[in-house]
Amino acid sequence: MEAEHVWDGDFDKRLESCIWEIFGAQSEEEAAAREAELKESQPRAGVCPVQWGQQDVAFRCLDCELDSNCIQCCDCFFKAPHEGHEVALIRTVGGSCDCGDPHSWAPSGFCPEHCETPQRLDNEESLDLLPPLLRTRAEALVPELMAQVDQRLTPRLRMHGLRNEAEADKTIREKQAALVFGALRRLGEAAFGLRYLVVQELQGDRLANWMKAGVDEALFSEALERFFLLYVQVSPCFKRTFAKTFIRQYDQILQDAPRLDALGVQFLTIPEVAVELVAKEDAFGALLSAANRLLTSVVDHEDENMVFQDPEPLQTNWEKLRSVFHSVGFLCFHKSVCEHILKTPSVLEAIAEVLQRLWRMSPQQRAIVRHVLYETRQLQIQVFTLESEILRYFFTLCDFCRRPQATLEELQPLYAWLVASLQDSRGFLSSFNNASAASFHLPALRLLTLSLNFELLLDPSLADSWRKIFPRDFLVTCIMHTVRTLRFEAEIRAGWWVRNGESMRAQHVDYRTKFRQTDIMTLQAFMILLHMHGSEDTACEPLSCLWTAVFSDDAPSASKPEASVWTSWRRQWVENAVSEQTRTRFRLFWLILCQVLNEMFPIEVAACRRDWEPRYSYRCPVILQRFLIQVLATGPLSLSELANMVPKELQVREGQLAEALEAVATRQDARYVLKQRSWQHFDICMAEAMPIRSWRDGTWRERQHRAEEKALAQEVSMLGPRRADGLTLAPAWQDHLVESLCNSELVPLVVDFIEIQSSFRQDKEAQSSVWRHPAQHEDGSLLHCLKVLDILSDAQSPHVPGAPATLTAHLRLPVTAATGGD
Structure with missing residues (x-):
């Protein structure tokens, strides 16, 4: 340790005097005044440095934000031109203001104080904006402050895992480090030149060491996070440097300093930075290898299916696992990154490898003799959350695949990798849900469904290409897995798994709200794909596959059906006594067939985005009107309640919603009710596809029954609109499904x-x-x-x-x- 870097005596006073000296002051009041003068002399440019804690107030602007994570502080918001915009006041959970960042906020919505940081303010030229004497003092003292941090982090780096440092000394050292981080942050908020001096000192091994030292239990961890947040936020050059070091150290950061993992949003959401990290630093490799390691840490055993340990002692690992996929979602947000994914076999392989491990994870064993005494509800919450968040964070990649400009040639690699990973999954061809053991989880298959481009799927000129990507036997097996999952849920509702307790009933609710509609979409897509293969083999005809999957307990490759569907149908009723299990499956068959042919709402939503014109302009009004008819049939609702229920993917503005409401409803007091003529378009069979399923207060079934009673009172068919009414959803898709039968x-x-x-x-x-x-x-x-x-x-x-x-x-x-x- 160099002698000139040792601070003897009162550390707090020494640090205070160092800051005073930089500003050329003799007291805190004078230093604060000179600091204010320095700030005032700086150009009105750069990103706003305001940071938030928990429950601070900020603003969203739907017209200015580039994604839903972007917000503006109150000061910037009221100075910026937001007249006529759709805005919302929110409470924060951390982060920083996005004013001045063109990658997060539309420049037209910047306040007069902030704009994109010019290059001259992020390099050596920024030093010319400092008063000469202040610059001289800062060039001498900033390295001194950085050295003080090094000294207070070094013992932790050298003695990680050891206990040969007195607890009192450790506490003092970490508190002192936190104070220095606060001082350096203060300098960064004051002037561009001071930021540059700090950034120049924070390079290479020093940056990596500071990241490694930021373990969550350290007393300086929050101060270090806020320090990094500021400099990543305000310096584009340092943002790139930090991002590269972050990805290279990712596994250790996630293991020892997960608090710093939250900083990923600051640079993973920048297109140029994200592409560079993915292409040159193998960001997906780093993230997904960390995901695989964390999966291994929470698994009890992994034979044919992944079975997890008790989640209580491993809560931190589950949170880290979700955080990894959150970071993956940030990367997938960029079109350029999605293009890279589709062109890069190593990335596709890494994605497929993780999903393959999760195939039919957490299987349930049906309790037949005794009731389950100790329910594992917490474990199932973690597993359902994991799959739903994986699908959510890959959602922008799926949207990229569904865009109107996409070609099957560019999408083929993704589809091929997912098909191959499913075929290689343990038990894919032999292990299916049955009456004694079952799983709700098919993440790779659901991701494949969500990424399908529906317009290309209906293009007859591409039929040969689709047949090559999706072999017939693969389609039959996937239909079997999907229907057996739907049957599992139906058997829970029918009481066949009652001895497994409340945990099983809760899983049934989770499945209906998270995955069931995607599984219906899987059947819709795969029945059309199967029809492309022709019907030489009656066992592979879509209706026959559906029937066999519902009623049979055998694997599809075990043997072909002994009789046709019609013969099997007649045999169901030969005996006077029909089992309750057969009745349950009979009801399920007609329910699934009806939903496959009728539930087009999710397909319409999946194929409709604000920037996918002209489709959005002519289909969104139809989608909204059908949505409003189905939802308002359950009872009067306010504008805010309806706005909260509209699928967020549609990015519906208040004016659009008001226009659709005017077409189908009238306002009574502060709520909307259906017009009488709108009842003729109510479809009693479409309730499952509507957002009312997400009402978790237990009232959605009651509301649906109320809608049925009201529709009966109106003396309408309750079978929904016909083609001539102009409100049919996804008519082309529905026609292809009918043709497949x-x-x-x-x-x-x-x-x-x-x-x-x-x-x-x-x-x-x-x-x-x-x-x-x-x-x-x-x-x-x-x-x-x-x-x-x-x-x-x-x-x-x-x-x-x-x-x-x-x-x-x-x-x-x-x-x-x-x-x-x-």
Whole structure:
């Protein structure tokens, strides 16, 4: 240790005098005054240095922010031109003001004090803005302050893991380091030149060592984080230097100093920095290898499926794991990074490797004899949260794949890697959910579904390419896995897993709110893809696959169905006593078939973004009107309640929502109610696809029943709009789904089921005592059957003229009669 860097005596006074000396002052009052003069002399440029703590007040502006993480401090907000903008007051959880940062905030929304930092203010030229004497003093004393930090971090670096330093000495040393970080931060807020001097001293090994020393339990950890935050925030050059060092040290930072991991948002959200980190520093490799290490730390064993340990003692590791994927999400936010992902096999392989480990993770064993005494609800919360956040953070990559300009050629590598990773997943071909063991988790398959470009999927000229990417056997297996997951959820609702306790019922709710709609989209996409392969093998016909997956407990490759769907349908009712399990699966079959053909709302939302014109302009009004009809049918709601329920991906403005409300609703007091003519477009079978499912207060079913009663009072069909009404959702997609069933035995099923119900009602009116068919009491399934019939009669096949007519030609009941009520 050099003698000139040793501060004897009262450290606080020595540090204070050092700061006074830099400003050429003899007291704190004089130093503060000269500091204020220096700030006033600086150019009105650069990023706002304001930082927040917990629950501070800031503003969002939907017209100026470049993503939902961007906010402006109160001072900048009220000085900036936000007249006519849609704004929101929020409470912060940390971070800094984005005013002056063109990568976070539209320059038109900057306040007069801030703008993008000119290069001359972030290099040696900035020293010319300092008074000559102050510059001389600062050039001598800033290195001294940096050396004082080095001295107080060195013992921790040398004795990490040892206990040969007195606790009192350690406390003093760490408090002193925190004070120096505060002093350096003060200098950085005062002038561009002072920032430059600090940044020049903070390079290479010193920067890496300071990062390594910032363990969360250190008394200076918060001060170090705020120090780094300021300099990363205000200096573009240091931001790049810090980002490279951060990625190189990422695994150790995540392990010892996860508090610093929160700084990733400051540079991972900058396109140029993110691309450089991904292309030159292998950022995805660093992040995903850390994810794999953390997964290993929370796993109990990993044979065919990943089984986790008790999460309570490993809570920190779970939080770190989610933080890693959060950082991955920041990188995926940039189009240039998404382009790099699709072109880089090593990145695709790293993504596929992580998802492959999570295939059917955390399987559940059905308790048959005894009730589960100790429920593992906390573990299942962690597992559901992990998968849902992985899908959420890869969502911008999925959006990039679904954009109108995308080509199948550029998307093919991603699809191919995900298909290959699924095929190589343990138990993919042999282990499926069954009545004794099941899992809700299919992250790789769901990511594949969410990344599919629906417009390209409907392009007939690309059918050969799609067939090469998605082999027929792969599609059949995926349909089986998806339907078995839906069946698992249905069996929980039916009480088959009741001995597993409240934890299982809670998982059923989590599944419905997080993954179920994606699984329906999987079936929709894969039925269309399967139809592209033709129907030489009846076992691979979409309806046959669906039927087999619902009713069979065998793997699809074990053996082909012994009989056709029609024959199997008739066999279900041979015996007078039909098991409750068969009834549950019967209801599920019609429910899934109805939802696959009818629930187009999620597909419309997935294919509609504000900058995807012209589609957005002509489809968003239709989406909003159908959304409002379904939601307002459950009861009056205020504008703010409706705005909170609109899918955030649509980026709907208040004016758009007001225009859609005017078309379908009227205002009574402070709430909106449906117009009477809007009830004819209410679809009783579309509730599952609506945001009311996310109401976790237990009222959504009650509200849905209320909607059904109101619709009955209006004497409408409750089967939703028809093509002529102009409010049909995703009609082209629906037509392709109908076409995929043209060679199926759907018509005999529909005819027979409706005839069974009609005979039952006639016998009931005649008070006949004849034998009652087991399917006679399935009123809910009849509703789904009638909705399927309605869709078939209204569809228009894009490739096979008259195909829907072929499906409905054998029906002896006119559609109007079938949809007119009981």
